[in-house]
Amino acid sequence: MVERAEIVTAPARLVRPAGHLWLTAFRTLRRSKSATIGGAIVLAMVVVALAAPVLSPYDPLEIHVPRRLTGPGPAHLFGTDNMGRDILSRVIYGARVSLLVGGLVVLSAAGAGVALGLVAGYHDRLDRILMRIMDGLMAFPTTLLAIALMAALGARLSNVIFALAIVFTPRVARVVRSVTLVARELDYVQAAQALGARDSRILARHVLPNCLAPVIVQSTFIFAESVLAEAALSFLGVGLPPYVPSWGTIITTGRMFIQTAPWITIFPGVAILVAVLGLNLLGDGLRDLTDPRLRGAVS
Amino acid sequence: MTGYIIRRIAALVPVLVIVATVGFFLIYLTPGDPAAVMLGPDATQEELENLRRLMGLDRPLLVQLLRWYGRTLRGDLGYSIFLQRPVLQAIIERLEPTVLLTLFSLALAVAIGIPAGVIAAVRRNSWIDQAAMGVALFGVSVPNFWLGLNLILIFSVWLGVLPVAGYVPVEQSLAGAVRSLVLPAVVLGISGSALIARMTRSSMLEVLGQDYIRTARAKGNLERRVVYRHALRNAMIPTVTVIGLALGGLLAGAIVTETVFALPGVGRLVISSVLRRDYPVIQGILMFIAAIYVVINLLIDVVYVYLDPRVKYV
């Protein structure tokens, strides 16, 4: 599987470190329609999540039984659930959970993946061991491994993040390793080596920047998958406990009332769809921008 | 070729060892005493000790690990007290719906995904491409379980044309089995075909950009001939890979989908086992599925090398 995956994911163009990173990133983003739309959706999601206390009309945890199972209306735009909790507020706070899970999973998976990938790509002896372990972890379908980890760890937010980080780390490590393998052979890296630069310096100054673009692309997709995976785990009852306002748990609650109160399931479902769509669009766009040869490819 | 296959099989060994190790340590991540949770109501201290001994929980970790490898190698995945049967037997009993669901949805995914990907690549940037890729993007973004719930509502509850949930085994009624698998297979097929379409498109694009295609075009070959004779055949190579990858996704998706549609498959078994804290079953399924997945990928790699003799890796 090692060999094959590299064909799909090995980047052709190697990016040199940019000066004004943010400005360049913004300008670059504007060149792709899907990246622009995706970026806008993701930005909106971030704003909603950060401004949740301001935006949500009610406390998402507030139980007010007399108003239970109210349909969408002026008082409750998305209606209420069987405990009278406001669905709109729960969906808004659900964005927080999704963002938190997705963000922390991406940070941990990218952090661990980059470190492992660099080491593996640079040290032939460690490469064999590390990549075998990554292969072993990748032999599990993602949801299954996450479910098994959750079973062992228990239904908590931190455990969802930990489980998904473990699941996605090998992917980043793979990508980084293949970039490193290519970068090692580049002239200026060879030159630096010949001049006696320390390994850590070479990795940090010359190899790491080359990994940036593919890791960002990969991270966007991991983000999208984490949002989906968290929702699925919570829906299955092995993710977050039902009182936490996550899009998955809201749907689980609503499942029992899908005929009498379909609004409980519809709105969080749409929220997941839009968020994941945005992330995928952004990922597609970024990939096209950084690697036009692979336009439309999926890692 | 033979040498390559042998090397690939040899390379599987460390992967499977890792798989077994992950399975083993799963139980050590667990807070509390698994023997206690598994025994259930009114267990005496004596019964607990017995079970701990049976599970080898009183031995040093390394001994337990080695014994675990030995057991796994013999295909002994342990015993489920809740289910009152060996884990392997429990898995095999649940295999039918899972295998059928995965195959149905794979067939659906390939039947839709590959043509869509090819057409999108050939008519790059046309409205067909954009529409197909738009739908595909929707397909990879929509949560499976939510789609499933909505389809149940529409087709089973409102229209009443398909069963709500549950499963009719094949030996009881083939038609019944098919009817109970239609909706779940559609749900899984949608995400699978979306994935395959996106991947097929990009590998087609890559092939279409190759020199020999340009040469074929320059020689005045008909466009259709170029696409089907030259490009598609070569694009099929990475597509085989894509199918392998999609299969992993479908297996994972089956876990969720089976739960939504109450199909008594391996996926639902793993979810019920998590809720019951039935660790031997969770462990067993984790390793069983991983082993299958690894073997399928091996087969795909072999097919891959067979299709494309230029590939000579490792």
Added chain:
Amino acid sequence: MSIRAIRFGALAIVLVLTAVLTVPGAAQQPRRGGALRIAHIGEPPTLDQHWTTAAITGHIMYNVNEGLFALTTKFEPRPVLVERWTTSGDRLTYTFHLRRGVKFHNGKDLTSEDVKASLERWGRIATRGRALWPNVAALTTPDPHTVVMKLREPYGLLLVDLALPGQSAVIFPKEVIDEAGAGPVRRFVSTGPYRFVEHLPDRHIRLDRFDGYAARTEEPDGATGRKHAYFDSIYILPVPDAAVRIAGVKRGEYHFAETVPPDEYDRLRTDPELMPYITKTANWLTAVFNHRSPLMGNRKVRQAFQAALDHEAVMRAAYGNPRFWRLDPGLMPKEHYLWTDAGKEFFNQKNPARARQLLGEAGYRGEPVRWVTTMEYVAYGTAAQVVKPMLETAGFTVDLQVVDWATLVARRARPELWDVFSTAFSFVPDPVFLLSLQPTWPGWYDNRDMNAMMTLLRRHADPKVRHDLWKRMQKLWYEDAGTIKFGDYFLLHLHRRELRGYENIPTHIWWNAWLEGR
């Protein structure tokens, strides 16, 4: 008979819901054949009826198992496997003469040895059995068809004890019991109208008609009298999702759905194919305290829990439609002759300030209350979620653990694993049988005064004496915050119109029911 003295006649289960009662098509001719498909809430924790009080096990296995006695719709005990019985003048010796020609599903004849082995096992492991057994002086089998039970002191409710359907004193063949050792039985063999065929977890449990069944001749009444197995087979299917249970009954995939949300009632009753069935006896929704845990063993902490609650919010959230629930402090329902509201000042206090004060007095320092609940019975999990913020307002830290029902039942047996768990109690004909008053039942409420009064309650037959005693017991119960009673509720089940002759007292009665031909 002493039982008369306890005035079972006065038990009159007044039907609050008479208006909505479904009348089975009595005039119709029963039809033999077909397979009944029952959608239940999940998997049973075990199929051994002696082993667990979990209702689901009884629902399934009471079709298979039979005891010496069973209850009528008025909760009076009548013989099942017993032909006739005599009571000695001192009310201490009961002689049971077994029916002849009763066969187990394995073809063996029922003998007094089987009865002895079964009752002894039940007395060893069942909650009520363990409560009863200290009072049993001897159980002997003078001949293969006679069993003699000697008591240490008179106990007027003995036959009810032997007749209750929950964790029932059913009879298994002696060899099945021997083979089980200290664990649950592995073969499910008894004398009932249906025999156990297979259990495929997450798929179904299948029962088939037992052709060798020896039916009684009396008119059927509740779980007593003639039993007729009209169905060829009964399938019990685990369908944890209530919406799927409902949709499945609508589509004709199931004939019967256990426990559906009362919120669906108004919609369901308009469907001519469907019969919503409201149970006639009041159950109560509860949160059980673990009196053996350091936290809930502290009386002040329990009282704080009690003080923090708004029962109306809990019941409304859990059951919705107000015709399905009512607030009432009585541990015995209003319709029962022993009903009292003693201790009502502790019921539905809605007083977080007092709860906070009690917590302070208890020296509580934020130790998490581990509350095990389930969403398989939606009402239990909903109630727990509604209560959680109430407790948090009062200063509690709550660790809500949502598991499936089978796990909850397994976990509650282990005192070190939990502080509170969710469940509900179905109606029992006398406070003597209330599970939460048994020191042997999970929760292990073991109050010396309460136990002493319980002994008196068992001994006395005079209604006046019993009522006074019971008032004092209930008052102590509330002062002590034994467990929480949130309120009474009535269950909503759903079945298709073609299912005829179904009865719900004292439990689901699916024998004597049949599927109307189309």
